[in-house]
Amino acid sequence: MSGDDRVVVGAIAGAFGVRGEVRLKSFCAEAEAIADYAPLTTQDGGRSFDVTLTGNAANGLTARLSGIDTKEQADALKGVQLYAPRDRLPSLPDDEFYHADLIGLEVMDTGGQSLGHVRAVMNHGATDLLEVHAPGRRATVLLPFTLEAVPTVDLAAGRLVADPPEGLFDDE
Amino acid sequence: MARAVWKGPFVDSYVLKKAEKSRESGRNEVIKIWSRRSTILPQFVGLTFGVYNGHKHIPVNVSEEMIGQKFGEYAPSRTYTGHAADKKAKRK
Numbered sequence: 202m203s204g205d206d207r208v209v210v211g212a213i214a215g216a217f218g219v220r221g222e223v224r225l226k227s228f229c230a231e232a233e234a235i236a237d238y239a240p241l242t243t244q245d246g247g248r249s250f251d252v253t254l255t256g257n258a259a260n261g262l263t264a265r266l267s268g269i270d271t272k273e274q275a276d277a278l279k280g281v282q283l284y285a286p287r288d289r290l291p292s293l294p295d296d297e298f299y300h301a302d303l304i305g306l307e308v309m310d311t312g313g314q315s316l317g318h319v320r321a322v323m324n325h326g327a328t329d330l331l332e333v334h335a336p337g338r339r340a341t342v343l344l345p346f347t348l349e350a351v352p353t354v355d356l357a358a359g360r361l362v363a364d365p366p367e368g369l370f371d372d373e
Numbered sequence: 374m375a376r377a378v379w380k381g382p383f384v385d386s387y388v389l390k391k392a393e394k395s396r397e398s399g400r401n402e403v404i405k406i407w408s409r410r411s412t413i414l415p416q417f418v419g420l421t422f423g424v425y426n427g428h429k430h431i432p433v434n435v436s437e438e439m440i441g442q443k444f445g446e447y448a449p450s451r452t453y454t455g456h457a458a459d460k461k462a463k464r465k
Contacts, residue, residue, distance in 0.1 A: 228456035
């Protein structure tokens, strides 16, 4: 998540056709959900767009953005990332968290010692895994995101308490 | 061609031994294995295996719905995390 409480939800891949439509890459879990978070802003916050999805294209969606009427305007936006305010994401039940909220949290052990920071959240089909980057370690450590291994998540304090299985943080 | 039923599921013997030892000890530990080809058996449910993906050991908490799959399916050797956006993680 960026420092100003916005999350990047997509990017413009270029123009689609000659009538000012754009190809949109959605980073959302459900690709079409990107339109629900509109208006979307650019990284510097200088421009804001309403999004109307118009269809599917190779590797993404096609959309019409407010204020973009020509192919030249659409081409000029190629590569621009689109941001949505964090508070526009719907609230979640207990024990469910947005990746954007977990990334950056400090990981403490049960003794209060810092183990590192969450760098990414991944899922390979089993439980979700937190990729923890510990200072002074070459490789990152994958911590299972389970009630046993992560008993406490305190988003307000910016930290989570981990009780990792033996051997997880021992080897380099 | 599918594996003959009379042979039973394939599991490397050292995986069985390590799992049995870990279950007897009752310790909460990651069982490091290199055998991605081994089948997940019912007696592995509840254990955490560290499945090697050619680079590091990926923690895999075995649950009931994973029985019959291979360990390697849960430790991809090529990963891409992508953007967080509105993706969710559930603590189980």
